[in-house]
Amino acid sequence: MKSARLPIPGAAYHSRETFSRETEKIFGQAWSFLCHKNEIKEDNAYVVRQIGTEDVIVVHLGNEEYAAYINICPHRCAKLVTAVEGNCKGRFVCPYHAWTFNVQGELIVVPAQEHYLKDLSLDDHRLVAVKCELWNGLLFANLDRNDSSLVAALGNFPEYLRDYSHSIEEMELVTTVIMDVAVNWKIIVENYVEDYHFSFVHPQTLKVFDHKATQTTPTGDNILVYMPYRQTRPAGPCKYPWATDGGSPQGFIWPSMTIQPAVNHLSIFQIVPLEPERTVVRIPVYQTPEQKRNWPMDIDELTVNIHTDMEEDFVICREMQRNTHSSHYRIGVLSRPHELGIELFANVWWKYMG
Ligand code: FES
Numbered sequence: 121m122k123s124a125r126l127p128i129p130g131a132a133y134h135s136r137e138t139f140s141r142e143t144e145k146i147f148g149q150a151w152s153f154l155c156h157k158n159e160i161k162e163d164n165a166y167v168v169r170q171i172g173t174e175d176v177i178v179v180h181l182g183n184e185e186y187a188a189y190i191n192i193c194p195h196r197c198a199k200l201v202t203a204v205e206g207n208c209k210g211r212f213v214c215p216y217h218a219w220t221f222n223v224q225g226e227l228i229v230v231p232a233q234e235h236y237l238k239d240l241s242l243d244d245h246r247l248v249a250v251k252c253e254l255w256n257g258l259l260f261a262n263l264d265r266n267d268s269s270l271v272a273a274l275g276n277f278p279e280y281l282r283d284y285s286h287s288i289e290e291m292e293l294v295t296t297v298i299m300d301v302a303v304n305w306k307i308i309v310e311n312y313v314e315d316y317h318f319s320f321v322h323p324q325t326l327k328v329f330d331h332k333a334t335q336t337t338p339t340g341d342n343i344l345v346y347m348p349y350r351q352t353r354p355a356g357p358c359k360y361p362w363a364t365d366g367g368s369p370q371g372f373i374w375p376s377m378t379i380q381p382a383v384n385h386l387s388i389f390q391i392v393p394l395e396p397e398r399t400v401v402r403i404p405v406y407q408t409p410e411q412k413r414n415w416p417m418d419i420d421e422l423t424v425n426i427h428t429d430m431e432e433d434f435v436i437c438r439e440m441q442r443n444t445h446s447s448h449y450r451i452g453v454l455s456r457p458h459e460l461g462i463e464l465f466a467n468v469w470w471k472y473m474g
């Protein structure tokens with residue numbers, strides 16, 4: 121395994137200049153997860169998600185055809201859709217001067233056009249389209265206009281997830297937990313891709329897994345984090361169900377998504393960098409209809425559990441964030457293979473940030 125060219129410097133975790141370069145070179149070029157297709161199951165259903173500094177609308181055109189647009193009106197750049205989800209009934213109406221677009225992104229109505237804008241050509245003012253692709257029921261968008269495909273970006277992920285015995289495609293949203301953390305997005309990724317801390321930070325919450333047997337494997341820009349279940353049921357009550365064999369094929373999909381298949385549900389982290397030292401983590405939780413029947417979830421209890429589990433990490437991440445300002449900030453040493461994910465992530469970060 122090639123070593124990281126350089127560790128990521130402390131300043132890169134709080135510098136505004138680095139943050140804008142990341143917005144352009146990383147979030148402006150990568151595939152970012154938007155939502156599960158069943159979150160916009162009806163025709164004309166939409167959600168709005170943030171990628172980098174852009175708001176993106178993804179809408180179901182019908183028959184599993186989807187389109188994504190930058191959420192900006194081409195008249196004078198008002199925010200076109202102000203709700204985060206809904207059904208547009210076939211048209212988006214700008215709240216400022218009521219220009220109206222169909223779900224194909226075409227401008228179809230300018231109210232009292234003959235009075236205000238007699239010579240306007242509707243064809244000259246379409247919504248800005250964004251590339252949008254579907255994999256395994258999950259919708260992704262890419263702000264870049266290059267011809268990179270989602271499947272190529274995923275590496276071996278599709279094959280790896282075949283180990284999971286539930287159909288991701290059939291899943292339905294149970295709830296979404298949203299956490300707003302005063303931490304740079306890279307610290308959250310790094311915390312996810314190393315398992316050295318599991319035994320010390322999550323001795324109870326992750327006890328169904330055999331921590332020392334966790335495997336970290338690169339695939340393209342992504343990282344597979346396979347978490348085997350313990351051979352014997354751990355003592356005491358567990359929040360996560362234990363399985364008799366196998367493990368959870370988890371992982372990190374560059375640059376801002378993690379996926380956690382479990383016996384009774386699947387969760388995703390959508391890591392949304394808002395500012396150099398502020399990140400929102402959206403955690404949608406999904407179940408297949410069969411999982412819903414076998415493992416009905418109390419949403420209040422689930423929400424409290426997710427907050428508790430995440431806070432085990434975030435309490436440390438917040439202090440690490442503060443320490444990136446110290447003149448003594450540096451990476452002392454990385455444990456192999458349990459902190460290999462940090463090196464892999466740094467390599468990819470340098471590849472894009474050069
Ligand atoms: S800014 Fe949208 S109609 Fe004017």
Ligand SMILES: [Fe+2]
Pocket residue numbers: 311317318321322433
């Ligand atoms: Fe953790």
